[in-house]
Amino acid sequence: MFPQIAAGTVFLYCAVVIAADDYTFRIVPDRILAILFTTGALYGLLAKDTLGEDFENTISGLAFRSAIPGLSALLLALLYKFARGRDGLGLGDIKLIAAAGIWLPVLGSFYAIALASIVALAGTVALALWRGRTAMLLDSLPFAVFLAPAFWLLWLLEETGVLPALS
Numbered sequence: 001m002f003p004q005i006a007a008g009t010v011f012l013y014c015a016v017v018i019a020a021d022d023y024t025f026r027i028v029p030d031r032i033l034a035i036l037f038t039t040g041a042l043y044g045l046l047a048k049d050t051l052g053e054d055f056e057n058t059i060s061g062l063a064f065r066s067a068i069p070g071l072s073a074l075l076l077a078l079l080y081k082f083a084r085g086r087d088g089l090g091l092g093d094i095k096l097i098a099a100a101g102i103w104l105p106v107l108g109s110f111y112a113i114a115l116a117s118i119v120a121l122a123g124t125v126a127l128a129l130w131r132g133r134t135a136m137l138l139d140s141l142p143f144a145v146f147l148a149p150a151f152w153l154l155w156l157l158e159e160t161g162v163l164p165a166l167s
Contacts, residue, residue, distance in 0.1 A: 004159055007043040011036065011103065011155060015148035018096060022144035028092030033099045037066070040102035062102055069109035070098025093143050100151035108154055108166030116143065116150035 014036040021029050044062045073094045080088035101109040120141060128135035157163040 003043065003046060007039060008152075008156060008159065010039045011152050014039075015152040018148040019145045022092070022142040022148075026142055028090075028096050028144045030095070033092075033095050036096075037099040037102060040099070044102060065104065065106055065109070066098050066102040068106045069101040069113070070094060072110075073097045073113070089143065093147060096144050096147055096151075100148065103151060103155045104158065105166045108158060109151070111166060112150040112154045113147070115154065116146040119150070120146040 014032050017032050018028055018036075021027055021032075041062055044065070045058060073089060077087070077089040077091075077094060097109065097113065100112070104112060120143060123146070124139060124141055125135045128139075154163070154166070158166055
C-alpha cells in the first residue's frame with residue numbers, strides 16, 4: 001500500500017506542477033517529465049501486476065506503454081501540421097503523453113487523452129460563452145492543464161479498483 005501512495009503522490013505533484021506551468025508559461029518542464037517518467041518506470045518494475053515472466057518482458061512492456069501513445073501523438077501532431085500548416089499539439093504535450101503513458105496500459109492512455117480532450121473542448125466552449133463570444137477553431141489552449149490531471153485520475157481510478165483494468 002505504501003508504494004502506491006508514494007508513487008501516486010509523486011504523480012499528483014508532477015501533474016499539478018505541469019498543469020500550473022503550462023497554464024502560466026505555456027511550457028511543460030522537462031525536469032518534471034523526467035521525474036514523472038522515472039517514477040512511473042520504477043513503480044511499474046515494482047508493481048506485482050506488471051511483472052512479466054522475466055525482467056526483459058517487464059521492461060519491454062513498460063517501453064510499449066510509453067512509446068505507443070507518445071508516437072501516436074507525435075504522428076497526429078505531424079499530420080496536423082502538414083494538413084493545416086501550423087502547430088496543433090505542442091512537443092511538451094507529446095512528451096507528457098509519453099512520460100505519463102508508462103503509468104497506464106496503452107488503452108488507458110488513450111482514454112486519458114480522450115477525457116482531457118473532451119474536458120478541454122467543453123471548458124473552452126463554456127469559457128467563450130461566458131465571455132460572450134464564440135469559440136474559434138484557432139483558439140490556443142494549454143492542453144497539459146487537462147492532460148496531466150486526466151492521466152493521474154485514470155491511474156488513480158484503476159489502482160483503487162473503481163475502474164476495471166484498462167489493459
